Structure formats: C-alpha cells, structure tokens
Amino acid sequence: MKAIVLRELGDVENLKLEEMPDPQPGSDEVVVRLKAAALNHRDVFIIQKLYPNIKLPAILGSDGAGVVESIGEAVDPAWLGREVVIEPGLDWGPDDHLQARGYRILGMPEDGTFAEKIRIPAANLHPKPPHLSFEEAAGLPLAGLTAFRSVSTRAKVQAGETVLVTGIGGGVALFAMQIARQLGARVIVTSSSDEKLEMAKKLGAEGGANYKNPDWGKEVVALSGGAGPDVIIDSAGGETLETAVKIIKPAGRIVFYGATTGLARNLDLYRFFFKQLTMMGTTMGSPREFASLVKMYTDAGLTPVIDHVFPLAEAPQAHRRMAQAGQFGKIVLKIE
C-alpha cells in the first residue's frame, strides 16, 4: 500500500509518500481501505517535535473513514464491505471520567490514517453516517470527540443556554458550535478574523467578537444579552481564560481542552469563588462518547465543516496549511 511516512522530525516536507507493506488483521482486528483522512494539530505538533516520546518512522493520522476490506476470525462478518468511520482512541479503559494510563491515539506509535489501509481493532469501527461523504466523515473523529466531551459531558450544555466558543475556525471549535446548537443552545464565537466570524454566523452563530479588539469581552456580554454566557468553551488559555472569568454569568462553567497561548497568570480567584464558577479541563473522549457523537451526527444529519481537501500525496501542503492556522474547518486528505 501507499502511505505518508515520517522518517525525520522538523518540517512538513519530511512527509513522504512511500510504498509500505499491506497490514494484516489480527483475530479481533480489521483492515480498513481508507477513502479519506483528516489532520489534527497533534500531527503538526509531532512533526514540530513538540511532543515527548516520538517514535520514527511513523505513519501519522488519527482520523479516517473508508470501507472494511478484511477481518480477523473473531470479527462479525457483517462488517465486511461496510462504510465506516474510525474511533481514534485505543485502550481508553473502563472509566468514562478518565483515560487509562495506556490510552493512545491512532497515528504514532500505531500506524495512522495517512495511508491507503489501516489495521485497527474491530471495536473502533462505527458505521459512517450515511448522509456524509467519506471526506466529511473523515473530519469527524478526534475534533468531534473532543468537542462532544467538552460541550455535552463536561459542560452539560442545556437548551436555552448561551455558549461562547472561542477561536472559531479550529476543528474542535466548529464541532463545539454544532453540538451546542444541536443541544438547543445559542452560540457566540470569537476569532481574530472578521471573515471567520461571518462564516460562523452563516453556520448558525448568533454573533461574533473579534478578539483583536481589547474590549472583546464586553462585546460578548452585550451579544449574550447583558448577563454573559452560561458556558465558555476554550482552548487558548492565558488571557482568554482570565477574561472568561470576568464575563461569564455567575454559576457558569468554563471548559478548556488546550492552552495554546500559555498560562493564565491573573486568573481572578476571588471573582471565581464569589461567582460560584466551575472550570473543567478535558482531553479526547471515551468510546461511549464517540458512539454518542456518531449517533448525534447521524440522527440530526449534521455535517462536519470541511476547509479544504488535498490528495494524499499533498500531505506536506495540507500540513503547512494547518500550521499557518488560516483554515476554517477540517483539512482532509482524499485517498484514491
């Protein structure tokens, strides 16, 4: 099979299309013929050496959709030939609250989805939502899972609430907006790009604030009707979290799944307890949450937002686009 192989860290140009041996399924495994894969920041961070314990050579990629091509002897034969989307986590463990110590994500150290074929446990198979193309379905897994856990499991967003999603355009943020709206919430967004704010409004955001404006927090309060959002979903950390504590409605919930701008040096703890706030950290999600995500997208007919589709061989260009953070939605690799 052909695969994108990373043999050296440092630059996206090191992603090379190579001929690799075809994977073979173990007893409770399957091999999926991939039709599309999608990028995550994780892939860029690995290439940029920002993670510890990187093992090379590696086939990156956590997100994929395709057709089940072969199965191990312990696998239900009904899976053969089915169109599937792949759950990206391995060995989450029994506790929905927390990943087990051995939990990991497809794509380093296990071979990932930037390839024509992938070998995975049959337990990671989910039927592709029928209304989605392979490209759209491939965009769902890791970002959708992170957003689902943030919005549904952790924040427990309720119908009628107002949810602020910061940094719209990123994969998780767009899923968070869709999921919050599906749960009946009003969504406000922030971005450094007025163009992205307009695009988010076309997708259902009630309003947006450009965080280059130092008064963006006041804008959000005004957009929320004056009382501030009930819930804030963030991955910026730093001053964004500090502003979140100021503008959120009392008894509100802040959920963050990253801290890309660093630590929050001036988080107002006094306001935090007087306002009875809750702040939750979250990462990835459990198999049960992934199943709920796929069901929600299937039942409600939701469609992941796709930024751009590149052919597999153009993986370096795709990763450069992600590293430059100009995208609005998932960046996808189409695998012919």
Next chain:
Amino acid sequence: MKAIVLRELGDVENLKLEEMPDPQPGSDEVVVRLKAAALNHRDVFIIQKLYPNIKLPAILGSDGAGVVESIGEAVDPAWLGREVVIEPGLDWGPDDHLQARGYRILGMPEDGTFAEKIRIPAANLHPKPPHLSFEEAAGLPLAGLTAFRSVSTRAKVQAGETVLVTGIGGGVALFAMQIARQLGARVIVTSSSDEKLEMAKKLGAEGGANYKNPDWGKEVVALSGGAGPDVIIDSAGGETLETAVKIIKPAGRIVFYGATTGLARNLDLYRFFFKQLTMMGTTMGSPREFASLVKMYTDAGLTPVIDHVFPLAEAPQAHRRMAQAGQFGKIVLKIE
C-alpha cells in the same frame, strides 16, 4: 439590650459593649434571645476595613443560637420558647446554584448576633440540634454552611474517596473534615502547625502534612496511598492551588472558598486538562443546604469544634485571637 457595637473601623478595641434598643419582630419575623454567638473571619475583615460598603454603626456577628422570645403575627406560635440555631443568610433567592444579587449575611448591614437579642425572619429559624450546647450550636452556621456546600454540593464527596483539607484549624476546614468523614471519605489535612496536625488526627484525620515543608505535596500523595487525593478543599489559593493541580488524582475535583494567599500565577493548565480536572469556586450556601447541614449534625450527633469561649464583653479579645490565626475551631461569645 446589651450589644457589641462597632462605631469606628480599624481595630478590635473599637468593639464596645453598649445599651441598645430592644428589637421588635415584624409580621413574619421573630426576636431570638441569644445564648451564644460565634466569630468568622468576615467580622475581622470588616473591622480591618477589608470589605467595601461598610455601614456604621454596626452590630457584627453572623452566627448565633438562642431561644425564641417573641414572634410576629404571621409566625407559627410553636416557635415561641424553642431553642434554635439561626441560618445566617438573607434573601439567597430561588436558585441553589447561586446567591441572588440582594443576598447578604447577618451582621452588617442588618444587626448581627453579638448582642443579647436579634430580630430575624422566622424562615431563618432551625431547631438547635438537641445534643449540642448553645456554644457548640452557635459555632455551626456560616462555617458549617460553607463547608457543607464545598464538600457535599460542589465536590460531591463519595464514600471511600480521599479528601485533602488544607489549613486545618480554621472553622470551615474543620467542618469540611467532619462532613467529608460523615460522607464516608478518608481525610488528610495540612497545617503550618504540627500541634494542629496532631489535634486533627485525634478528631479523625488519617494523616497530616506540615506545609512549611516544601515537599508537603509529596507527603500528601504518600499519605493518600500513592495516587493523590480525589478531592481537595482549599481556601489558601496561590501556590497551594498550584500544588493541588500537581498532586490530585486524575479526574479529581478541587473546591476553593477563599484565596487568602493570593492568585495562582503558575497554575499548570496543561496538566489540568490532560488530568481531566475540575476546579470549583464556592461561597456561603443556600437555605436548603443549611437545612441539610443541621439535619446531618443532628442525625449523626456531630459536634462543632470549639476553640475558646469568651464572655460577650470580651469581644475585642476574641477578635484579636481570630486575627492572630492561632485558633483550632470556632471562637465563641457566651451571652449570659
């Protein structure tokens, strides 16, 4: 009636015993003949001008127990002559998650419990737990309520969990220890005083660490059996919260009701989300929580820890003791 009146801020010596007019109950109010009152840091902070909007003259005091002496025409006559403990909050409002805007605590601007008599809404009356003396019952209200909300409502401590209570000796911390134990948890404590650690162990703490030792966090992890506590109840903020994020068990809950040492400038947000942590701010508690607190102390026969009982006239000495933070338990004023 006699009352301790504050006519000038700045020093505990300004608390003067004076003759004041007897209060008269309104239609849905009662007058309680107080037998004991208890101090809170709030009283010291007011005297030290650390709060905004202080109105003088004031009768301070949020905690009290006594006997119902007279009632308004709309009050159930069964209350007359009953021994009661007083709920310290006024106008919490309908939402258990959050105090209403007009919420306030007895003792400035309303006259408080450092007096022979107090006028309160009948809704604030609760039968005194029969096994408690008036001095013990007077120690329960504000600190017990804050602890109950922290441990039960917010942290939702479960039987078998390990709870770290920092700064043992303070009123809220001791109630948090009792309530966590009553819910079936193991309790570990910290203090800057080995003597207080020993006293806490006699009251049921499984172990204690002196936070003057820079490795106190490691000590707590060892005392917890190696995995760290499930729950941390804190009011120090600052570096204590930073250590809390490091030592708490993954998926753990941190609840804080104060930040006496200031902001947490190096709160590790990366560890926070990777460990799936939750941090909750809390203050005071609702009428429903106060009723649950009194029920718990009544049903389980729990007794608030009393540090020292002063006569009402020695209110300045009592407040000096609190300001010096040497106490272990509640400081009480006995009212003859």
